[in-house]
Amino acid sequence: MNLYTILGKITYTSKLNVEKPIEFNGISYHSQKVKPGDIFVCIKGYKSDGHIYAQGAVNKGAVALVVEDLQTHINIPQIVVPDSRRALAHISSLFYNNPSDTLKMVGVTGTNGKTTTTFMIDTILSSAFKNTGLIGTVIIKNGDSFIPSELTTPESLDLQMYLKEMVDNNVNHVTMEVSSSGLDLSRVDFVDYHIAVVNNISRDHIDLHGSFENYVAAKKKLVKNLSKNNFAIINGDCTESLEFGNETKARIITFGMKNQFCNFVATNVDLSGNETSYTLEITQPIQTEHGIIEAGYHEITLQVLGLHNVYNSMVAIAVGLLLGADFDTIKNAIYAFIGVERRFQLIYNSSFKIIDDHFANPGNIEVTMETIKHMSYNKFSLIYGIRGNRGVTVNTENAHIMAKWAKELNVDHITLTTSEDYVTSKDSVDPSELKCVVDILRESGISTTVYKTLKEAVVSTLCEVTEKDVILLGGCQGMDPAAKVALQYIYEQTVISKNLSLKEQQELQNSIFASLEHRVAGMN
Known part of the structure; x- marks a missing residue:
């Protein structure tokens, strides 16, 4: 691609040494990944400034720089832009021929x-349209190929590359998670969304954005860029989410349980058994490019548990219908869906149950504990991994909501762990983070036992488990390996208690670890 082509498209304030056409072969924002013939984009990050590495990029063969601050000591073409992150997104989209x-x-x-x-959503779209793409926290899927994700929302250059690869693979439908940081850091700028979904909005990532208001403002960017021909699907039961409707030109579709004026309404919700069921009412006809979605009632059954999955499934059904999937395909696909790792995942279901959930923030804890409330069990035990390196505010908010639900569920003791046997420095727990959780729970009349290692916390709880109990493994990074730790202990104790042949041991292991067959998190 020619540098002049870029200059004709992007917003820039000045340029240096750009007197003749310059061809470039690629783009880089990481100096260690620069190849000869690349443009190097200097990004100002939270911890480092890409301008510091500009000379190193030139030494590796960069033919031009995109900068916010002119590097006068470097004698190669430079384009000065007001925002290098947005420029990276725009140049990347142009370089890959605007794949979205x-x-x-x-x-x-x-x-x-x-x-x-x-x-x-991808389960439904895969059933209806076969070759689909998925980008998110767990994996990046391109048709039949999968790679692990490094970020919830990839950096813009990587994102545009993935989308181009999907186009080349004849993928037509792509579903992706769009994080607040991805929006705030312009990673999804110049991505053309046909449908934007706002699941819910509650307090989270305050440490990253500085305030709840900034967090909401970042989220709103997703719907602001939609056109009148697009759809915004919004949670009608969430006041903060409904405000997003005022920020978009798109057609608004709402879903909910409490607001009967929504387009998609769930009633007769049953969470009491091993499956989740509800009646879905489409309250009025909806015109789409594929025809009319008729009003009416539909009985929906899910294999995944939880009130939150009623909401999630309504979104998925709405997306499928808006994109032209037929209802029979949608119902069959949504029933076939067996869940996502660490999202209220039932990892052990025998004489007692073990549920694994990432338990990240007050909203997540709320829906998880509300689902537990509707389950039948003898005793409920919670092992909670303190959120390390997330600050006192995040842990305080989580502790308050745990205390509230502990009282609701008649829980008077919570097992805590700092998971020092698994976390790295970026997720290590500061004493102040641990103290605020212990203090808040104690003030609420809830005793705690704190274990430095995850294995101790898990084993101590399993040693006391009885028939029909439910154990919840709750927490983020430090709790990722907890499922493997728990199942390994169950396997070892079963082998010890029974005189099994090698073949029987292998069969037992396969059976116990079946729920982790496709697991990524915490399996190293």
Whole structure:
């Protein structure tokens, strides 16, 4: 691509040494990944400034720089832009020939439920349209190929590359998680979304955005860029989400349980058994490019548990219908969906149950504990991994909501862990983070036992488990390996208690670890 082509498209304030056409072969924002013939984009990050590495990029063969601050000591072409992150997004989209323009893009944002909702949507779209793409926290899927994700929302250059690869693979429909940081850092600028979803909005990532208001403002960027021909699917039971409707030109579709004026309404919700069921009412006809979605009632059954999955499934069904999938395909696909790792995942279901959930923030904890409330059990035990390196505010908010639900569920003791046997420095727990959780729970009349290692916390709880109990493994990074730790202990104790042959041991292991067969998090 020619540098002059870029100059004719992007917003820039000045340029240096750009007197003749210059061809470039690629783009880089990481100096260690620069190849000869690349443009190097200097990004100002939270911890480092890409301008510092400009000379290093030149030494590796960069033919031009995109900068916010002119590097007068470097004698190669430079384009000065007001925002290098946005410039990276624009240049990347141009370089890969604007791939999202030829895709049906579905972007899902919200405080909770993004991962499960995107997987549900992809399950439906895969059944209806076969070759689909998925980008999110867990994996990046391109048709039949999968790679692990590094970020919930990839950096713009990587995102545009993935989308181009999907276009080349004849993918037509792509579902992706869109995080607040991805929106705030311009990673999804110049991505053309056909449908944007706002699952819910509650307090989260305050440490990153500085305030709840800034967090909401970042989220709103997703719907602001929609056109009148697009759809915004919004949670009608969430006041903060409904405000997003005032920020978009798109057609608004609402879903909910409490607001009977929504387009999609769930009633007769049954969470008491091993499946979740409800009646879905489409309250009025909806015109789409594929025809009319008729008003009416539909009985929906899910294999995944939880009130939150009723909400998630309504979104997935709405997306499928808006994109032209027929209802029978949708119902069969949504029933076949068996969940996403660490999202209220039932990892052990025998004489007692173990549920694994990432338990990230007050909203997530709220829906998880509300689902527990509707379950039948003898005793409920919670093992909670303190959120390390997230600050006192995040842990304080989580502790308050745990204390509230502990009283609701008659829980008088919570097992805490700092998971020092698994976390790295970026997720290590500061004494102040641990103290605020312990103090808040104690003030609420809830005793705690704190274990430095995850294994101790898990084993101590399993040693006291009885028939029909429910154990919840709750927490983020430090709790990722908890499922593997728990199942390994159950396997070892079963082998010890029974005289099993090697073949029987292998069969037992396969059976116990079946729920982790496709697991990524915490399996190293």
